[in-house]
Amino acid sequence: MKKIIFKNQEQEVEILYQKEISKISESFPEHGKMFFVCDERVLEKNPQMNKLLNENVYLVKSPEKEKDLQSTIRILKFLKDNGCNRNDHLIAIGGGATTDLGGFASSIYMRGINLIIIPTSLLGQVDASVGGKTGVNFESYKNLVGSFFNPKKIIVCTNFLESLDEQEYLNGLAEILKHAIITSDNDVDTLLKNIEKITSRDNDFLEEQTKRSIEIKTKIVTEDFLEAEQRKFLNFGHTFAHGIESINQNNPILHGHAVIIGMKMALEFSYQEKFLDEESFTKSKNLLNSFKYNLSDIELDADKILSAMELDKKNDGNGINLVLLKKIGVPFLSKSNEPNKILKFLINFIDNFE
Numbered sequence: 054m055k056k057i058i059f060k061n062q063e064q065e066v067e068i069l070y071q072k073e074i075s076k077i078s079e080s081f082p083e084h085g086k087m088f089f090v091c092d093e094r095v096l097e098k099n100p101q102m103n104k105l106l107n108e109n110v111y112l113v114k115s116p117e118k119e120k121d122l123q124s125t126i127r128i129l130k131f132l133k134d135n136g137c138n139r140n141d142h143l144i145a146i147g148g149g150a151t152t153d154l155g156g157f158a159s160s161i162y163m164r165g166i167n168l169i170i171i172p173t174s175l176l177g178q179v180d181a182s183v184g185g186k187t188g189v190n191f192e193s194y195k196n197l198v199g200s201f202f203n204p205k206k207i208i209v210c211t212n213f214l215e216s217l218d219e220q221e222y223l224n225g226l227a228e229i230l231k232h233a234i235i236t237s238d239n240d241v242d243t244l245l246k247n248i249e250k251i252t253s254r255d256n257d258f259l260e261e262q263t264k265r266s267i268e269i270k271t272k273i274v275t276e277d278f279l280e281a282e283q284r285k286f287l288n289f290g291h292t293f294a295h296g297i298e299s300i301n302q303n304n305p306i307l308h309g310h311a312v313i314i315g316m317k318m319a320l321e322f323s324y325q326e327k328f329l330d331e332e333s334f335t336k337s338k339n340l341l342n343s344f345k346y347n348l349s350d351i352e353l354d355a356d357k358i359l360s361a362m363e364l365d366k367k368n369d370g371n372g373i374n375l376v377l378l379k380k381i382g383v384p385f386l387s388k389s390n391e392p393n394k395i396l397k398f399l400i401n402f403i404d405n406f407e
């Protein structure tokens with residue numbers, strides 16, 4: 054049989070930075086109609102956004118709850134009923150849940166219309182908007198249904214971060230900390246020297262850091278769009294974090310908070326296994342301990358975390374995949390076939406966890 058090979062189309066994603074919310078419309082497309090999928094809370098907290106919107110607005114009231122196929126169908130209907138065509142634009146404004154939902158709808162309506170993402174949470178800005186993953190939750194599974202679909206543009210406005218709750222802000226900050234630790238000493242030092250600016254949400258510093266973090270994620274995902282080797286480094290701390298998240302399902306916790314504990318575990322495990330040097334270990338731990346994450350309501354149980362890690366969808370049945378660290382900026386993939394060793398480590402870590 055003759056093989057036909059279609060080459061992947063290269064697609065450009067424009068990332069724009071705009072400090073003022075009211076000026077975002079300067080980056081809107083000149084041709085085609087615009088349809089907005091917008092987080093209602095963001096709109097309430099930032100009334101200056103009203104100037105950006107037109108009459109075609111689909112409001113998302115409870116983003117994570119509405120990130121499902123029923124809402125996708127409602128958005129498709131909203132697009133169809135209002136005459137959206139192939140050359141028109143869907144503009145998704147909100148945190149990661151809203152942009153994932155809007156992004157997914159735009160990827161399947163007429164086999165894909167132009168998507169513009171305006172991420173308004175820190176997690177959305179440095180993580181969810183970059184990398185081309187869209188999707189919705191299905192039954193009790195997170196992000197089970199989705200697509201790889203890049204936006205034409207991402208417009209980042211750090212001004213939005215002012216109205217974000219403290220713990221939601223820290224939730225997104227976890228990604229910036231992770232990006233720095235897996236990238237370089239320089240990135241970690243810059244953050245350590247500017248803890249005060251980070252906690253006070255200094256707009257200029259945040260713009261610099263979101264830019265840097267996006268640059269790091271973009272570099273990794275463009276080199277590896279369909280998640281093979283390098284992209285997995287972005288999972289630093291995540292195997293542990295997924296275990297923690299899954300045992301806290303009845304009292305859901307923020308992803309970034311689980312990632313902070315997961316990164317602390319990955320650092321400690323790397324150090325105990327003698328992969329990680331002492332200086333990198335201490336410096337990374339200091340960085341993670343510099344912020345007021347509220348971790349008090351998180352259940353940590355070694356047996357349950359291990360069982361959840363063994364079931365993690367990213368494992369292939371032959372052991373537990375971990376991303377560990379040799380030094381700051383040098384992550385590596387490790388497969389563990391010794392669950393008892395991990396269990397012992399977890400018991401000890403949790404006993405000493407403050």
Ligand SMILES: NC(=O)c1ccc[n+]([C@@H]2O[C@H](COP(=O)([O-])OP(=O)(O)OC[C@H]3O[C@@H](n4cnc5c(N)ncnc54)[C@H](O)[C@@H]3O)[C@@H](O)[C@H]2O)c1
Nearest residue numbers: 094116148149150151173174176177180181186213216217
């Ligand atoms: N596509 C990807 O690659 C990717 C990566 C990471 C996470 N995600 C997804 O992103 C979601 C998490 O993102 P999130 O933390 O932004 O969640 P979210 O969209 O649920 O937003 C969190 C909360 O913050 C509010 N909010 C957002 N921006 C605000 C602002 N400027 N001011 C005040 N309130 C604001 C929202 O209304 C919501 O209550 C999850 O669904 C996750 O699966 C996707």
